[in-house]
Amino acid sequence: xxxxxxxxxxxxxxxxxxxxxxxxxxxxxxxxxxxxxxxxxxxxxxxxxxxxxxxxxxxxxxxxxxxxxxxxxxxxxxxxxxxxxxxxxxxxxxxxxxxxxxxxxxxxxxxxxx
Numbered sequence: 258x259x260x261x262x263x264x265x266x267x268x269x270x271x272x273x274x275x276x277x278x279x280x281x282x283x284x285x286x287x288x289x290x291x292x293x294x295x296x297x298x299x300x301x302x303x304x305x306x307x308x309x310x311x312x313x314x315x316x317x318x319x320x321x322x323x324x325x326x327x328x329x330x331x332x333x334x335x336x337x338x339x340x341x342x343x344x345x346x347x348x349x350x351x352x353x354x355x356x357x358x359x360x361x362x363x364x365x366x367x368x369x370x371x
Contacts, residue, residue, distance in 0.1 A: 263286050263287065276334075280339075281361070281368065283319070284360075292357045323335075348363075
């Protein structure tokens with residue numbers, strides 16, 4: 258399965274409106290995919306961590322998925338939510354054996370303040 262397929266499946270099942278719920282929804286799909294392929298993505302992310310183009314592509318994708326249908330949103334809050342998503346992803350992939358459930362629980366705890 259490719260990331261594109263996971264993305265489409267996640268879009269098809271997205272019924273959430275609030276950004277924090279949408280973020281958790283997509284994280285369920287994406288974290289699981291990244292964990293299944295953690296050897297590849299651990300290397301890819303470490304090689305491209307400081308590539309602004311690579312980072313911007315991922316930020317734009319998540320922004321379009323989570324905030325696109327929000328008539329108004331707080332840009333600072335949006336940035337913080339996305340920081341929570343990406344830092345949880347990077348930290349989780351850094352484990353010897355990445356754990357999707359732990360990553361999702363961590364993300365949920367972080368975004369619960371919103």
